[in-house]
Amino acid sequence: MIGYVVHWFEWFLIIWLGLLSFLVAKSLFKPTAPRKGLLYCNGADFINAERVPLFLVTIGFAFYYTIQTLTLPLSELKHPDNGYWMPEVPEEFLYIFFGAQASFITGKIFRVFQPNGGRQ
Amino acid sequence: MTGLRGIIVSVLVMFAVFALAAYAVLSGIRAVDIALIGFIIFGTIIVLFAAGVLYQIGTGQISLSGIISEPREGPSDAEGNPKASLSRFQFLVFTFVVAGLFLMLSIEAGQFVKIPDSVLVLIGLSGTGFLVGKATSTIREPETPEDASKRKVAEAKELRRKAEELEAEAEDLIEPVKNGE
Numbered sequence: 001m002i003g004y005v006v007h008w009f010e011w012f013l014i015i016w017l018g019l020l021s022f023l024v025a026k027s028l029f030k031p032t033a034p035r036k037g038l039l040y041c042n043g044a045d046f047i048n049a050e051r052v053p054l055f056l057v058t059i060g061f062a063f064y065y066t067i068q069t070l071t072l073p074l075s076e077l078k079h080p081d082n083g084y085w086m087p088e089v090p091e092e093f094l095y096i097f098f099g100a101q102a103s104f105i106t107g108k109i110f111r112v113f114q115p116n117g118g119r120q
Numbered sequence: 121m122t123g124l125r126g127i128i129v130s131v132l133v134m135f136a137v138f139a140l141a142a143y144a145v146l147s148g149i150r151a152v153d154i155a156l157i158g159f160i161i162f163g164t165i166i167v168l169f170a171a172g173v174l175y176q177i178g179t180g181q182i183s184l185s186g187i188i189s190e191p192r193e194g195p196s197d198a199e200g201n202p203k204a205s206l207s208r209f210q211f212l213v214f215t216f217v218v219a220g221l222f223l224m225l226s227i228e229a230g231q232f233v234k235i236p237d238s239v240l241v242l243i244g245l246s247g248t249g250f251l252v253g254k255a256t257s258t259i260r261e262p263e264t265p266e267d268a269s270k271r272k273v274a275e276a277k278e279l280r281r282k283a284e285e286l287e288a289e290a291e292d293l294i295e296p297v298k299n300g301e
Contacts, residue, residue: 001156002152002155002156002159005156005159005160005163006159009159009163009167010227012167012170013223013227014223014224014227016170016171016174017219017220017223019174020174020177021216021220023174023177023178023184024184024187024212024216027184027185027187028187028188030185032185033185033188033204034188034189034202034203034204037190037203037204037205038188038204038205038206038209039206040203051206054206054210055206058206058209058210058213058214059213061213061214061217061242062213062214062217065217065218065221066217066220066221069221069224069225070221074225074228074229077225077229077233078229082234083229083231083233083234084225084229084231084233084234085233085234085235085236086218086221086222086225086233086234086235086236086239087236088236088238088239089236089238089239089242090238091238094238094241094242097242097245098245101245101246101248101249104206104207104249105248105249105252108252108253108256109252109256111256112256
């Protein structure tokens with residue numbers, strides 16, 4: 001009986017998360033949503049070089065990790081004596097991500113100490 | 121009056137809980153049944169809460185318009201709307217990806233799956249970027265007098281340009297009236 005109730009609760013959680021994701025995505029695609037500034041420097045009207053790699057790495061990770069997890073059979077995620085684990089992220093990817101993030105953060109910090117936020 | 125009603129409702133709920141507990145003890149209820157009843161009660165509360173949040177988002181009572189925006193007082197575009205924040209966007213994407221896959225795998229495996237260190241590092245780095253972004257958008261170097269005067273000159277130029285535009289528009293509107301059209 002408890003298994004049956006838990007099963008329904010699991011379905012509810014999946015549907016709830018799906019609907020929440022849909023509503024968030026819908027809000028990001030509204031014409032008034034501030035998408036343009038994602039790649040733009042604060043207050044400026046030009047694309048910022050540090051933001052492009054980080055944006056690509058973020059989107060890349062989201063796709064790579066989702067596809068990787070969904071295509072792997074569950075048996076491959078089972079550790080012999082330590083239960084199930086989510087898939088590992090390759091070390092090389094972590095280095096790329098760290099580099100992109102560090103460059104983004106450094107750029108942000110530098111701009112704080114420049115007159116007029118580093119804009120021309 | 122509202123306070124009195126709240127107290128009465130609380131007392132009634134407490135009484136109902138005690139009555140149920142007494143009935144359960146006296147009738148020799150099994151531990152597994154208590155677990156089931158408890159799960160149904162807590163599950164219902166969580167479901168109602170989650171459905172309420174979703175309903176309020178759907179009807180616009182909880183606004184998602186600023187979900188990836190910088191704070192209002194932070195950087196903005198020419199119209200004064202706050203700009204999008206890459207750190208917030210990244211944090212949002214990572215949260216949805218990791219939380220969604222964690223939920224799915226846990227359900228599939230029938231137990232909590234473990235999260236590897238590499239994923240935790242990734243989320244930690246993303247959170248650090250978000251915090252730095254937040255800090256830099258609030259901590260700014262004080263404006264020097266030179267910068268302040270430059271900003272004021274730029275603002276004055278912008279105002280003059282707008283005034284000239286308005287004047288030109290007004291001329292266009294007045295012209296036909298003057299000509300008796």
